Amino acid sequence: MTTSNITTTHPAFFLLVGIPGLEHLHVWISIPFCFAYTLALLGNCTLLFIIRADAALHEPMYLFLAMLAVIDLVLSTSTMPKLLGIFWFGAGDIGLDACLAQMFLIHCFATVESGIFLAMAFDRYVAICNPLRHTTVLTHNVVGRLGLAALLRGVLYIGPLPLMIRLRLPLYKARVISHSYCEHMAVVTLACGDSRANNVYGLSIGFLVLILDSMAIAASYVMIFRAVMGLATPEARLKTLGTCGSHICAILIFYVPIAVSSLIHRFGHQVPPPVHTLLANFYLLIPPILNPIVYAVRTKQIRERLLQILKTETKIK
Known part of the structure; x- marks a missing residue:
């Protein structure tokens, strides 16, 4: 593309590559991505x-x-329909506003998800360490406020990212984004000028969300395990820990891919671009796939309700 090496002010659009280096395999790669979505x-x-x-x-x-x-x-x-459009139709063009909106949605809701995991850890802590007060502490009103707080935190943390790009980085040396979606650093690397403020802010938000949230969740589980170890019988301990199993699995499914992807993006300069891009897509796609499966398999009430629905559907047919 002739415009890829031209410096321009706030380009009308960017061009998403998809999976760089694997463009010839896009049609085949689209099959597992479409199935996963x-x-x-x-x-x-x-x-x-x-x-x-x-x-x-x-x-x-x-x-x-x-x-x-x-x-x-x-x-x-926020990512898969556009990615499938790139795979199937070569529709890599994305407007500047659409790109910034996609960036906001991805980073904002990843931050919100981390906040919900933290709220779920608090719920498990109260349910196990102070069970008599669980229904009075975690009322529907409190649950709604915790969800709203997680959403507001995501908006406040991530809202400045697209604004900083629009206001501080008006010049771009290229329009081609070697990625499958508008990830913050993938856009910032195309900009001319001083992008240190964007880098520092992005790292700071990553630290606040990934490190502090995971530390708070780990602290809650330390207290939970201490309470469980004080139970009288091994059966009671296993039953109580079983209520936390789904949450622990979901946390690992969310935090491990995003941590690996972030570390590779910041420090893994020797990692081939296709590997990095695939990992970046996995951390947005794997949790949505596995979370319902984990909770359906490990949560008795959901499993029984799902089986009841399936049996009803089978009888109707």
Whole structure:
């Protein structure tokens, strides 16, 4: 593209490459991505339907899980339709405003998801360490406020990112983004001028969200394990820990890919671009796929409700 080496002021559009270096395989790569996106939509919508339909599931843990499902739907839908458009039709053009909006949605809702995991850890802490007060502490009103606080934190943390790009980085040396979506640093690297403020702010937000949230979650589980170890019998300990199993799996599914992707992006200069881009897509797609599966398999109430729905559908047919 002739414009890729021209410096321009606020380009009308960028060009997303998709998976750089694997353009000739885009049609084949689209098959697992399309299947994975379909699974994410089906799993999270099913989870939302089950929680909404069953009044017995209108408890804090399941309400947080419903919030998680909505967030996963936003994260996957903010990237996958555009990515499939690139794979199938070569539709890599994306307007500046659309690019900044996509960037905001991705980073904002990843931040919100981290906040919901923190709220879920607090819920498990109260339920296990102070069970008699669980229903009075985690009321529906409190659950809603915690969800709103997670959303507002995401907006406040991430809102400055697209504004800083628009106001501080008006000149660009290229329009081609060697990525499959408008990730913050992928856009910043195309800009001319001093981008240190963008880099520092991005790193600071990453530290606040990834490090501090994970430390707070780890601290809550230290207290939970101490309380569990004080139970009288091994059976009681296993049963109590079992209520935390789904949450721990979901946390690992979310934090491990995003941590690996962030470290590779910042420090893994020897990692081939296709590997980095695939990892960046995985951390937005794997949690939406696996979270409903993990909770359906490990949570008795959701599993039983899902089996009941499947049996009803089978009888109707």
